[in-house]
Amino acid sequence: MxxxxxxxxxxxxxxxxxxxxxxxxxxxxxxxxxxxxxxxxxxxxxxxxxxxxxxxxxxxxxxxxxxxxxxxxxxxxxxxxxxxxxxxxxxxxxxxxxxxxxxxxxxxxxxxxxxxxTPAEVKRLLTGSGKAPKDQMQLAVQAALKLSKL
CATH class of the missing domain: 3.30.420.10 (Ribonuclease H-like superfamily/Ribonuclease H)
Structure with a gap:
């Protein structure tokens, strides 16, 4: 589509x-x-x-x-x-x-x-670090998508 x-x-x-x-x-x-x-x-x-x-x-x-x-x-x-x-x-x-x-x-x-x-590639793409913890990933996703919460 x-x-x-x-x-x-x-x-x-x-x-x-x-x-x-x-x-x-x-x-x-x-x-x-x-x-x-x-x-x-x-x-x-x-x-x-x-x-x-x-x-x-x-x-x-x-x-x-x-x-x-x-x-x-x-x-x-x-x-x-x-x-x-x-x-x-x-x-x-x-x-x-x-x-x-x-x-x-x-x-x-x-x-x-x-x-x-790989999980590390996704983490690196969103946070700059392939070892980012879940809470940092959540904040990065919220910021990228302009969401108030996940």
């Missing part, structure tokens, strides 16, 4: 980005639009899987949730956090990989380009 905004003989394309923070328990998402006035948060939320279901059912819930979000919000580009290996908690990394796989399959079905970011 492409939008153009005409302002003082300047044409600027608006782009809809869907950012996804994958997880087996909770998968966060946000749709950001690039506008002439800067980035605008159109919608954000969480897909929460049912903990009492089996692994394959939970992965299916996440994939279906992303499919619904894509159908409703019609993003042009998806940015998703990469899985990183955590030597102290390998099981968590593997469970995250299952959720991420379902998400990537759903995005591929919709034929949307994907950008993969």
């Amino acid at each position: 492409e939008f153009t905004v005409r302002s003082q003989n300047l044409v600027q394309k608006q782009t809809r980005y869907l950012g996804i923070d994958p997880g087996l328990n909770r998968t966060g998402y946000a749709l950001i639009e690039r506008t002439p006035r800067g980035p605008f948060l159109r919608e954000g939320g969480v897909i929460q899987s049912t903990k009492t279901l089996s692994l394959h059912q939970r992965v299916h819930e996440i994939g279906c949730g992303i499919r619904e979000i894509i159908a409703e919000l019609k993003p042009e580009i998806v940015a998703i956090e990469q899985v990183f290996s955590n030597a102290t908690n390998v099981k968590s990394s593997l469970l995250l990989a299952h959720a991420r796989g379902a998400i990537l399959m759903t995005i591929a079905d919709a034929d949307i380009p994907v950008i993969h970011y």
Whole structure:
């Protein structure tokens, strides 16, 4: 979906980005639009899987949730956090990989380009430091999107 905004003989394309923070328990998402006035948060939320279901059912819930979000919000580009290996908690990394796989399959079905970011890259992009704590990230996101709170 492409939008153009005409302002003082300047044409600027608006782009809809869907950012996804994958997880087996909770998968966060946000749709950001690039506008002439800067980035605008159109919608954000969480897909929460049912903990009492089996692994394959939970992965299916996440994939279906992303499919619904894509159908409703019609993003042009998806940015998703990469899985990183955590030597102290390998099981968590593997469970995250299952959720991420379902998400990537759903995005591929919709034929949307994907950008993969590591957590450190996202932190560096927003704060200048790849090791920024969560509270600093929250403030950076609030400032970038001109939000009073998250």
